[in-house]
Amino acid sequence: MLILLLVAATVEVPASSFRMGSDRAPDETPAHEVSLLGFGIDTTEVSIGEYEAFVAAGAYATPAWWSEAGRLWLEEHPGGQGPALRASGRTPDHPVVAVTWYEADAYCRWKGGALPTEAQWEQAACGGRGTRYAWGDDETRLAAWFTEGKTGQLTGVHTRAVAEEDAGTRAPNGLMHTAGNVWEWTADAYHSRFYEDSPQADPRNTAETPWRTLRGGAFDNLPSYCTCTHREPALPAQPRLTAGFRCAYPGAGP
Amino acid sequence: MVMLLVGCGADPLPAGESLATRPSDAGPEMVHIPAATVRHGMKAGAKFVIGPPGPPPGGRAPGPPIGTGPGAPPAPPAGAPPPHADPTSGASGSLPDLGASSGTRHGITKADPDPLEAREVDIGDFWIDITETTQAEYARFIAATGYRPPFVDEPWAADGWSWTSGEAPAATADHPVILVNWYDATAYCTWAGKRLPTEPEWQLAVLGPATDERNYPWGEKVGEGHYNHGRMTDPNYDDSDGFARTSPVTAFPSGRSWSGLYDGFGNAWEWTADWRVQDWAKVSGGSNFGRLVDPHTEGLELYAAVRGGAFFFDLGPNPAGERNAFVAELRRKSSGFRCAANGD
Numbered sequence: 001m002l003i004l005l006l007v008a009a010t011v012e013v014p015a016s017s018f019r020m021g022s023d024r025a026p027d028e029t030p031a032h033e034v035s036l037l038g039f040g041i042d043t044t045e046v047s048i049g050e051y052e053a054f055v056a057a058g059a060y061a062t063p064a065w066w067s068e069a070g071r072l073w074l075e076e077h078p079g080g081q082g083p084a085l086r087a088s089g090r091t092p093d094h095p096v097v098a099v100t101w102y103e104a105d106a107y108c109r110w111k112g113g114a115l116p117t118e119a120q121w122e123q124a125a126c127g128g129r130g131t132r133y134a135w136g137d138d139e140t141r142l143a144a145w146f147t148e149g150k151t152g153q154l155t156g157v158h159t160r161a162v163a164e165e166d167a168g169t170r171a172p173n174g175l176m177h178t179a180g181n182v183w184e185w186t187a188d189a190y191h192s193r194f195y196e197d198s199p200q201a202d203p204r205n206t207a208e209t210p211w212r213t214l215r216g217g218a219f220d221n222l223p224s225y226c227t228c229t230h231r232e233p234a235l236p237a238q239p240r241l242t243a244g245f246r247c248a249y250p251g252a253g254p
Numbered sequence: 255m256v257m258l259l260v261g262c263g264a265d266p267l268p269a270g271e272s273l274a275t276r277p278s279d280a281g282p283e284m285v286h287i288p289a290a291t292v293r294h295g296m297k298a299g300a301k302f303v304i305g306p307p308g309p310p311p312g313g314r315a316p317g318p319p320i321g322t323g324p325g326a327p328p329a330p331p332a333g334a335p336p337p338h339a340d341p342t343s344g345a346s347g348s349l350p351d352l353g354a355s356s357g358t359r360h361g362i363t364k365a366d367p368d369p370l371e372a373r374e375v376d377i378g379d380f381w382i383d384i385t386e387t388t389q390a391e392y393a394r395f396i397a398a399t400g401y402r403p404p405f406v407d408e409p410w411a412a413d414g415w416s417w418t419s420g421e422a423p424a425a426t427a428d429h430p431v432i433l434v435n436w437y438d439a440t441a442y443c444t445w446a447g448k449r450l451p452t453e454p455e456w457q458l459a460v461l462g463p464a465t466d467e468r469n470y471p472w473g474e475k476v477g478e479g480h481y482n483h484g485r486m487t488d489p490n491y492d493d494s495d496g497f498a499r500t501s502p503v504t505a506f507p508s509g510r511s512w513s514g515l516y517d518g519f520g521n522a523w524e525w526t527a528d529w530r531v532q533d534w535a536k537v538s539g540g541s542n543f544g545r546l547v548d549p550h551t552e553g554l555e556l557y558a559a560v561r562g563g564a565f566f567f568d569l570g571p572n573p574a575g576e577r578n579a580f581v582a583e584l585r586r587k588s589s590g591f592r593c594a595a596n597g598d
Binding site for chain 2: 024025026027081085098146149150154157190191192193194209210211218220221222224225227230231232233234235238239240241242
């Protein structure tokens with residue numbers, strides 16, 4: 001489709017404020033007002049091809065690109081899960097999976113950015129519109145999720161290419177696969193009660209907890225796991241076949 | 255360490271085994287399981303039996319009246335049957351490919367969908383919780399760590415399944431925690447200084463060693479009063495055992511395993527440490543003259559192995575009906591867990 005050629009690499013989110021969270025899940029409450037500086041964010045999830053270019057550039061041999069915790073992880077895992085698991089039988093235009101938080105963080109540093117905070121992710125994906133998904137509440141649309149999660153049988157890593165998505169599930173600002181496809185690592189430490197006393201301006205949970213937060217749900221999840229506000233705790237060193245990421249950038253982009 | 259003999263209490267064990275027990279810093283008493291050889295996987299030629307053998311469709315023997323079951327359970331709300339806006343959330347929905355079957359599945363048999371044919375493997379000694387992890391214990395974990403409370407953002411879950419905070423619902427504090435996925439269960443056991451049992455460890459603790467393997471934790475025959483089961487037909491709940499939903503984790507003493515474990519069958523499905531794989535090449539471990547020792551599954555997968563069945567639906571005996579695969583990230587109203595620990 002011609003439109004695929006017109007996908008901008010990043011979406012610019014101007015300085016803004018929005019209502020973060022929901023009145024539903026215990027870890028999404030209270031819904032609260034948050035203000036953010038302007039930032040850029042990848043339109044798409046990072047693809048296998050993009051990630052393997054990072055590897056080819058020397059990712060695992062260049063500790064300078066890694067966080068301090070990431071360097072410690074790197075010593076024990078000198079090649080990550082390896083290209084076969086990261087691809088899991090898919091073509092390079094699909095989202096990379098089986099990367100830890102440390103690898104995702106290093107990639108974004110290499111690109112001149114950082115993993116988005118939970119607040120940046122939620123604002124970019126859903127704009128504080130208060131709907132369950134970027135496009136509204138309709139769960140009959142064909143997002144890359146698994147509506148047969150309780151009754152069906154998954155036979156593999158059934159993602160879609162990062163830049164292929166029905167217009168009906170794209171965010172109004174153009175962000176793709178915010179609901180489903182792969183979970184996306186964010187910068188924040190996970191704590192279920194963070195919203196009770198989080199900062200109003202550019203919040204990011206930097207507390208020492210064992211977990212980071214995944215957002216957006218994945219191809220193996222029911223729609224209810226793929227909402228704008230769902231927060232999923234995950235160990236930063238534990239890769240999943242269902243988790244990838246996208247990067248954010250200060251100001252206007254990379 | 256306090257050493258006790260299981261079987262000295264009020265609940266005699268069917269097998270009369272004498273095993274060491276010890277208290278836990280977090281969670282229930284643990285029992286020590288000695289090293290043994292276990293049958294892991296499906297017996298060759300086993301059929302995947304969906305539904306208990308015996309009773310004809312629609313002719314299930316009635317259980318004891320509500321309120322007279324083990325543990326003097328509270329009667330379910332009078333009048334209305336339990337809401338079941340999520341009729342596929344339990345075992346019925348998770349059974350692998352049932353083909354064209356629909357409606358009642360009572361007694362349907364199907365060729366084994368899991369070609370991991372049984373082999374005997376050697377298991378070292380280990381400790382395992384005598385009960386499933388309770389909601390009260392899980393609440394302690396949440397309070398200590400800020401972990402995610404059990405919650406599913408779907409309409410059916412608002413009817414008493416999802417927690418509304420980090421506090422366990424008072425009415426079910428001594429019931430197994432449910433609406434937890436494999437990652438949640440792993441996180442809890444790690445916090446408790448424990449780990450999930452591997453599938454063959456679970457097999458050994460609940461059904462015994464290969465030389466003395468049982469069909470059910472309590473013996474060879476299915477029977478009322480031993481476990482909190484559901485039923486084969488919609489809505490798949492069954493209060494003939496005294497409980498429409500989950501039950502307190504020690505409510506069925508007569509259903510204890512040879513090792514003293516409660517709820518080996520029924521109440522909540524139990525996550526194990528293993529992915530559900532269909533190929534022995536994905537199972538690794540030590541070797542004892544070619545026989546696997548302490549096997550575990552390698553690699554990343556999407557489905558984890560669960561055992562034991564639940565209050566929802568009803569299932570046949572090992573090695574078929576109570577062995578299943580759930581999407582590791584899915585939080586079901588029927589899935590809980592118990593923890594284990596390495597031998598000393």
